[in-house]
Amino acid sequence: MKIRAAVLTAIGAAPPFAQTKPLVIEEVELAGPGHGEVLVKIAAAGLCHSDLSVINGDRPRPMPMALGHEAAGIVEELGEGVSDLKRGDHVVLVFVPSCGHCLPCSEGRPALCEPGAAANAAGTLLSGARRLSKNGQPINHLLGCASFAEYATVSRRSLVKIDPDLPLDQAALFGCAVLTGVGAVVNTARVRAGASTAVIGLGGVGLASVLVVPSPKFHERPVIVPVPAVEVLESKAQLRLVHDCVYAALGPVAGPSPSLSWNRNSARGEPQL
Numbered sequence: 001m002k003i004r005a006a007v008l009t010a011i012g013a014a015p016p017f018a019q020t021k022p023l024v025i026e027e028v029e030l031a032g033p034g035h036g037e038v039l040v041k042i043a044a045a046g047l048c049h050s051d052l053s054v055i056n057g058d059r060p061r062p063m064p065m066a067l068g069h070e071a072a073g074i075v076e077e078l079g080e081g082v083s084d085l086k087r088g089d090h091v092v093l094v095f096v097p098s099c100g101h102c103l104p105c106s107e108g109r110p111a112l113c114e115p116g117a118a119a120n121a122a123g124t125l126l127s128g129a130r131r132l133s134k135n136g137q138p139i140n141h142l143l144g145c146a147s148f149a150e151y152a153t154v155s156r157r158s159l160v161k162i163d164p165d166l167p168l169d170q171a172a173l174f175g176c177a178v179l180t181g182v183g184a185v186v187n188t189a190r191v192r193a194g195a196s197t198a199v200i201g202l203g204g205v206g207l208a209s210v211l212v213v214p215s216p217k218f219h220e221r222p223v224i225v226p227v228p229a230v231e232v233l234e235s236k237a238q239l240r241l242v243h244d245c246v247y248a249a250l251g252p253v254a255g256p257s258p259s260l261s262w263n264r265n266s267a268r269g270e271p272q273l
């Protein structure tokens with residue numbers, strides 16, 4: 001079927017993207033679902049920084065690629081072997097498909113699925129297939145979703161069925177921002193009630209983090225710290241600016257300020273407090 005999708009053909013376009021327009025909405029061919037796959041009519045999709053990281057080259061991916069990975073939609077067609085969904089079901093797309101059989105999946109850590117990660121790196125669905133093309137040339141899928149599109153063919157393992165009462169534009173946020181922000185608090189930092197926390201950046205992920213930071217008193221409101229916009233922490237001066245804003249706002253609540261170090265050669269190449 002012919003659909004419209006937002007396709008990136010080359011990474012590393014110069015910002016501002018509003019002028020260079022690296023994403024092009026074009027008509028492409030979408031094949032129907034193969035075994036274990038589902039055709040979804042996309043109802044809502046959010047723009048996440050991870051999409052921008054592909055555009056600017058921070059996360060290189062095979063080109064051309066249809067972007068979008070935070071989305072919700074309605075099941076349109078089931079591929080062979082999919083028996084636990086039906087046409088009309090509401091679903092949220094998941095940006096790491098989980099095979100259910102590899103070691104991390106067996107250990108209850110589906111987000112670390114090895115075949116899922118390999119498929120995402122290759123720009124394919126979990127099956128290894130690409131269902132998007134233009135003029136016979138395959139187009140890669142971002143994170144098995146490629147959801148900046150009218151329809152998406154995805155692995156059944158890239159979908160979670162949801163309650164149809166949840167508005168789909170809100171449900172889309174659960175595809176990335178909510179699970180990333182909530183996961184950072186609950187699973188990664190394991191913030192306990194009463195702990196002092198600083199959330200730097202209030203996009204979708206940051207706001208989701210603030211919503212679930214536990215408070216010993218439910219009437220307490222989180223302290224929102226205004227920080228001047230810093231696109232990327234490129235210098236120690238920018239890092240100090242963010243650091244000083246946080247500690248000035250939190251005051252004695254935050255306790256003694258940690259020493260500030262700048263290590264661009266750390267394992268992740270990121271500045272560290």
Ligand SMILES: [Zn+2]
Nearest residue numbers: 048050070176
């Ligand atoms: Zn995301």
Ligand SMILES: [Zn+2]
Nearest residue numbers: 099102105113
């Ligand atoms: Zn797995």
